[in-house]
Amino acid sequence: MPTTINGPRVNIWKSHSMLIYNVKIHTISISDDICVDRWIGTSDDTMFWLDRWTGGNTLKTSFPEMYKLERHKHCKISDRLNDGRCNWNWKEIPTTTEQLQELHMLTNGVNTFQPVAQSDRWVCNLSSDGVFHVNVLRTQIDWRNRMPGEVLIKWTHEVLLKINCFIWRAKLHRLPTARALTRRGIQLMSVLCPYCELEEEDTTHVLFRCPLASKVWEYVGHWCNIPHLQFQNAEEMVKYVTQWGTCSKKRKTLTSICYGTAWSIWKARCDWIFKKQRTMPPRLADSVKSIVFTWIKHRRDRCNISWIEWCVSPFTIM
Structure with a gap:
């Protein structure tokens, strides 16, 4: 369940899943084999700027100028994308060349998104059911670190x-x-x-x-x-x-x-x-x-x- 700890809402398991993306165990990198991605359904439970749901980075990282202009930093995808249209809520209208360039790239990147009538969820390629399991990850780590005959x-x-x-x-x-x-x-x-x-x-x-x-x-x-x-x-x-x-x-x-x-x-x-x-x-x-x-x-x-x-x-x- 999402938890509030003296600040914004934090989903503990969501943060944990994100850490798995770049984890390294000793000198063995498992990020090449493990991928934890956000699968978007209705888009009601995924944050537009702060979750990694399109591309390799969050939109906050990819479009920092647009993120600065955003009025509600924790908005959902459904708040900004509706029926193929972008519903922006800027503090001020983008005017600089860099801002206009980022806005153009951002609009083209998210305009093709179409919601699906299912709940948003995290998907992990380790398990056959697509759900992240700690014991499955532990087994993978053990086998990767195992010495011959150990x-x-x-x-x-x-x-x-x-x-x-x-x-x-x-x-x-x-x-x-x-x-x-x-x-x-x-x-x-x-x-x-x-x-x-x-x-x-x-x-x-x-x-x-x-x-x-x-x-x-x-x-x-x-x-x-x-x-x-x-x-x-x-x-x-x-x-x-x-x-x-x-x-x-x-x-x-x-x-x-x-x-x-x-x-x-x-x-x-x-x-x-x-x-x-x-x-x-x-x-x-x-x-x-x-x-x-x-x-x-x-x-x-x-x-x-x-x-x-x-x-x-x-x-x-x-």
Whole structure:
């Protein structure tokens, strides 16, 4: 809906769509592939001067002298064009050579416009229905930035956004582990894992190689009836849950379980470092069951899952 914010009316989605026209992601320009244009119907919802509806620029940009003379800057197309005639409303009559030249070009450019008995709308060539969708644009960006052999993270609605971001950071080895902090110049008393003190603490060790993490993954694998649910790193985990099984609903469930397990292990590590609270693997595995059950129960559409059945096996009720 159009919104007023201490000034003229601003259509938030319209402004957002205009930004897509010249957007660049890192060094990859997607403006050659994506076009968001204004499709004109009755012309009642499109501004004559300020919207880009004819040509590559707005009429304000193409005819600045005429825009200065315009009395109502936010007028609609239907206010200025009616039955093939131009209904101008100038502050003063154009007199200079430049003004008369712009007026002639402007009149010739818009005189051929004919309204259609449909509502004005934005049209995007990314989607088959012509409607701009953020998720479609996100998919295009991911594929354009994808390196050969790279595994894309499946952003699941059932998983909280902060957990999705956590998995993304883990895949990139960007978690604030002891090794990562040391590389950034932060002095620590020890770079060993605070839980086992056997290896340097990095993302892979904390989430997968530490005895605590290995035991938790073993418990979770037994609960899911998936033997040897162990991973070498976060990228391998993401690849596994993306390709596992043939049922999409079960695949989403396993994705939530694995993401929740990694998050719970990291949270237990932080609790030990900052609160000196040590959580045993069986209790941590039970915590994974509870957390993921809450996600799926309240974030999945038409979910009739029961806690007792969930504790027995997360897949027998799918």
